[in-house]
Amino acid sequence: MQRRNVIWVTEHIHPDAMAMLKGAADVMGPGPLPEARRGDVTAIVVRAHKVDRPLLENLPGLKVIGKHGAGTDNIDMDVARGRNLQVFRADGANAESVADLAVLFAMLLLRSPDLHDQSLRHDAPKRSDIPQGFEVSERKIGILGMGAIGRAVAARLVGGFGADVAGYDPALTQETWPAGVRREADTPALLQRTDLLFLHLPLLPETRNLIDRSQLSMLLPGAVIVNCARGGIVNEQALADALASGQVAAAASDVFEVEPPARDNPLLAGSGRFIATPHIGASTNAGLRRTGLIIVQKVLDALNALEGENA
Incomplete structure (x- = not known):
């Protein structure tokens, strides 16, 4: 039996998006990641949380990053490229x-x-x-x-x-x-x-x-x-x-x-x-739902494609 992916959700996302994730993977969060599970994480879904070099170095099994939104200025893209990590965004959803x-x-x-x-x-x-x-x-x-x-x-x-x-x-x-x-x-x-x-x-x-x-x-x-x-x-x-x-x-x-x-x-x-206002531009029910569903689908599709390549 194939092992389910472990996806860390760093911050709250729309309940419909979280339900989609939980139907296809083991989900950690929203919130801090237990130290014992760092080696298991294959993907993260992130909003404003800083994804820097120290964090990425502590996620050795990471393959995919899903940015809940359009801007990737909170993600160290140089490190991500060096690790050949796939980074996806929800362009235009909000x-x-x-x-x-x-x-x-x-x-x-x-x-x-x-x-x-x-x-x-x-x-x-x-x-x-x-x-x-x-x-x-x-x-x-x-x-x-x-x-x-x-x-x-x-x-x-x-x-x-x-x-x-x-x-x-x-x-x-x-x-x-x-x-x-x-x-x-x-x-x-x-x-x-x-x-x-x-x-x-x-x-x-x-x-x-x-x-x-x-x-x-x-x-x-x-x-x-x-x-x-x-x-x-x-x-x-x-x-x-x-x-x-x-x-x-x-x-x-x-x-x-x-x-x-x-x-x-x-x-x-x-x-x-x-x-x-405290960065609430995208924080409407419709906007959060669209953004969440789009980025979750992208992350799951990427993980499925990687599993197909390694089958």
Whole structure:
């Protein structure tokens, strides 16, 4: 009788995805892996848990890594390639969920319902310090990164609000470029015409600190920034300073360079208009279910293929 694979699930995933796993393998987790089972693990399913060299070296039987999401910045890909490990992602599975949050952020920043709520609760229904609202279609919108999430955001803005939207993404072919979105030649060209900026690009060496003081200064005065991409793309101190000075009117972020962010993070401790959430962009029932089922299927298919090769 063939021995069942042992799959370690590092963090909680959707119950339907967990049920699929348990029907085909012995599942460890979610949570810490018992020391005695480290040698048995043939695959892991990981969300934000750090998969670094020490961890990989302690999993000698590992063959497959399934990333519950799209970004692999928490996985040491050099070590994985050196070990010939198969790494799979659930590209695009969470796009609708993240796009919903990004548009919600923009609307909160443009209309300030949270500030008006606070005013009403404190018997000051018309505070003069709350900025006048804007319709989404009034803004000149720029999207950096036109992958699945960027395109989902664009579809909501163009189709739902009739907004003026431009984008920049050198990796996207003209054939797959979304209708109704003007294509800019480079990042400066996009920023210079934008007063509502959405960030939806991966964290890579070339995108780390991409949005720094210089890039922020290119935006139109009073710009609003929404970051539902990855921490590290925006220089947090530079953005905090731009918010404090009024150069940037407001910003929201679901991601931080260090997660969870410390209390003294310049964005959380600063004086500007800033809304933060703890990396919840993909955390909807539908998004988690899609992502979980997709990555579990990929992991199981890979393990079955490897067993077939070794039969």
